[in-house]
Amino acid sequence: MRINEKKLKIAMARKCWSFSDLAEAAGINRSAIYQRIRAKNVRTETLGELAKVLEVPVEEIVI
Numbered sequence: 001m002r003i004n005e006k007k008l009k010i011a012m013a014r015k016c017w018s019f020s021d022l023a024e025a026a027g028i029n030r031s032a033i034y035q036r037i038r039a040k041n042v043r044t045e046t047l048g049e050l051a052k053v054l055e056v057p058v059e060e061i062v063i
């Protein structure tokens with residue numbers, strides 16, 4: 001699956017978070033967040049963790 005950057009940013013905006021905030025909450029390096037956004041295939045564990053910290057369903061942040 002692939003991350004929808006626009007939807008991810010909307011979910012982040014709901015929490016008033018920057019990419020640094022998201023990275024810290026998910027326990028992922030900020031540059032790794034950017035790499036995952038651009039990746040064609042993101043691990044399901046990573047998608048689950050991002051959705052969990054953003055408190056949204058996984059379907060809301062994937063293409």
